[in-house]
Amino acid sequence: MTLHRDDLGDKFGMWLFIFTELLLFGMLFIVYAVYRSMHPEAFRIAGEELDVVLGTVNTVLLLISSATVAMSITAIQKGNKKLSLQLLGITLLIAVIFLVNKYFEWGAKFEYGFYPGSETLHELGYGTILFFGLYFFMTGIHALHILIGIGLFIYVMFQMKNDKIHQTDYIWLENTGLYWHLVDLIWIFLFPLFYLIH
Amino acid sequence: MSEEKTHIVPFKTQAFVLLALIILTGLSVAITQLEFGSYNTLAAMLLAGAKSLIVLAWFMHLKYEKKLFPIMVAGVLVIFLLVLFVTFFDYSYR
Numbered sequence: 057m058t059l060h061r062d063d064l065g066d067k068f069g070m071w072l073f074i075f076t077e078l079l080l081f082g083m084l085f086i087v088y089a090v091y092r093s094m095h096p097e098a099f100r101i102a103g104e105e106l107d108v109v110l111g112t113v114n115t116v117l118l119l120i121s122s123a124t125v126a127m128s129i130t131a132i133q134k135g136n137k138k139l140s141l142q143l144l145g146i147t148l149l150i151a152v153i154f155l156v157n158k159y160f161e162w163g164a165k166f167e168y169g170f171y172p173g174s175e176t177l178h179e180l181g182y183g184t185i186l187f188f189g190l191y192f193f194m195t196g197i198h199a200l201h202i203l204i205g206i207g208l209f210i211y212v213m214f215q216m217k218n219d220k221i222h223q224t225d226y227i228w229l230e231n232t233g234l235y236w237h238l239v240d241l242i243w244i245f246l247f248p249l250f251y252l253i254h
Numbered sequence: 255m256s257e258e259k260t261h262i263v264p265f266k267t268q269a270f271v272l273l274a275l276i277i278l279t280g281l282s283v284a285i286t287q288l289e290f291g292s293y294n295t296l297a298a299m300l301l302a303g304a305k306s307l308i309v310l311a312w313f314m315h316l317k318y319e320k321k322l323f324p325i326m327v328a329g330v331l332v333i334f335l336l337v338l339f340v341t342f343f344d345y346s347y348r
Binding site: 079086 | 260262265268269271275279282283286289294295299301306309313314319320323327330333337
């Protein structure tokens with residue numbers, strides 16, 4: 057007897073989840089848009105505090121990791137388990153590096169007194185408080201998604217190693233990939249809106 | 255098992271997609287360093303839109319899925335734009 061499987065249904069469910077995520081971040085982007093339209097100068101000046109180089113590096117890292125997870129699906133479809141695992145390993149490594157960069161980035165902000173509720177921000181006024189509030193909240197939720205992604209990649213790699221995920225049954229990998237692309241997609245908008253304001 | 259033949263995206267295609275995304279990223283960084291005033295944001299958003307379409311179409315396989323998937327994504331985008339419009343409509347006429 058074979059177990060019932062519904063890959064299309066699984067993928068459909070994943071997309072429904074992605075829609076809830078898109079709307080969650082979408083509404084935060086709307087909050088950002090409203091506050092920025094109310095405090096354009098403060099947002100511009102505060103945006104220049106962010107490290108464009110570090111932001112760009114993290115953007116390129118996420119794009120590469122999106123490509124490697126997409127390639128790992130191609131590899132497993134072709135039956136190349138070893139290559140698929142290696143590509144997932146690279147993806148996992150990049151996800152960790154992204155968080156390390158984020159740690160240093162946030163750390164530097166804290167050092168300069170830019171953190172939610174800080175004295176420095178308080179003196180700089182509403183616009184700056186709103187900018188950094190949104191910056192920490194949105195990149196924070198995004199970083200939480202990266203952390204969850206790391207957990208998913210570790211799980212998928214174990215399942216693949218034990219042949220639970222293989223050439224003809226890889227929906228777990230596919231849905232994890234979709235999740236990871238979503239994380240990338242959100243960063244594609246976070247990056248210009250926070251780091252590239254001029 | 256799914257009855258349909260699955261579409262395998264070649265490695266080469268994915269490498270090209272990645273290259274395009276990195277070029278667009280470089281472009282958006284370069285363009286926002288210039289002083290175009292409010293056009294900077296518009297340009298950055300258009301480039302981000304182009305990047306997200308590429309990610310959705312190739313990396314997220316929408317190009318190869320049943321038509322229902324891209325239609326639903328478009329629906330979510332429409333909902334987002336409507337809320338954005340209504341919110342700004344509200345704020346501009348207070």
